[in-house]
Amino acid sequence: MTATPHPESDCVEFVLSVLENLDTCEASAETIDNAFGLLADQRRRLLLQVMRTYGESLTLPDAAEEVAVRETGRQMPNISAERVHEVYLSLYHDHLPRLTDAGLLEYNQERDMVSPAALR
Template sequence: MGHPRRRYLCYTLLEDTEWTLTDLATKIAAWENDSPDHEVTAQQRERVYVSLYHAHVPKLVDEGVITFDDATETITAAENAAQVLTALEGMGASVNNTQETHARSEMDDDEQ
């Protein structure tokens, strides 16, 4: 789980076991730009979306961590997710506590 986006994606599965690729790209872009989800620009979201779609999602699918439904663009936890999530929880505080905290927070917390 070397890449921050892959690690972040896995942290989000601790909060909710199903995500659309667009929602996940929005959440990651918000974290990377230190802004609320609703302030993410289309360009910021698209940059993360393309990276997830072409690099990170296929790698995590190959490793059995997530499944990806091309038709609905939905990501769900797969057979190896529990093992990876347990490892991330165990090292979360020392690796990137702010990343885990943000990933596990509700989307659009700042929008009320």
Template sequence: MVGTATEFNTLLELCQDRHRRIVLAVLATEQRSLTVNDLTKAIVKHNHHTPLTEISKEESKQIRLSLYHIHIPKLEDLSLVTYDQERQLVEPTSQFDQLQPQLSAIIDAVPDLDPPVAL
């Protein structure tokens, strides 16, 4: 995917959203399939530095909905992940593995994003 300026711009655009950067960083760090709940927890820990149980149900719901309707589909459209709706499992693809160095470099350059926290 990354071979032209347009493709690199697509990666930059992909990393513009804070939640999506967190998802990408956690997938890169964990290097395994994660549930939507795992990704929600990671976003809450990065944005609020608190456990999922300590935020409102509405806020948690909004994060899950944004993952389900915006972020995961965008990553799927670029063949970076596959999503199993039945199991709510997000799995990085071989395309993700190939782009991980470029994605990591972009994510590492973002000063307001702490290193991924353990799930």
């Protein structure tokens, strides 16, 4: 009988890998906790991935569309406008302020543009 890989074992391996990297990290416990807090939400991770992928300023609506595509695994024509709007609102009101406060992204509200700050 062959063992089937369990998602939990992937998680264990990932945690062990992170812990190994933390052993050599010189950041304070508070900095590490803050970083994990920022990365705790999938939508924030996806927004950071989108901004790293493009490496340039995007309108927040374009970033929201790309986050929705990555969340659903579907292409834009197959994602409802309501879903994209919900992603936009959550980015605007929750995730983007956290990431800009942390210095990872910059946001120009007048132009509704998101820029990678520390991700460059």
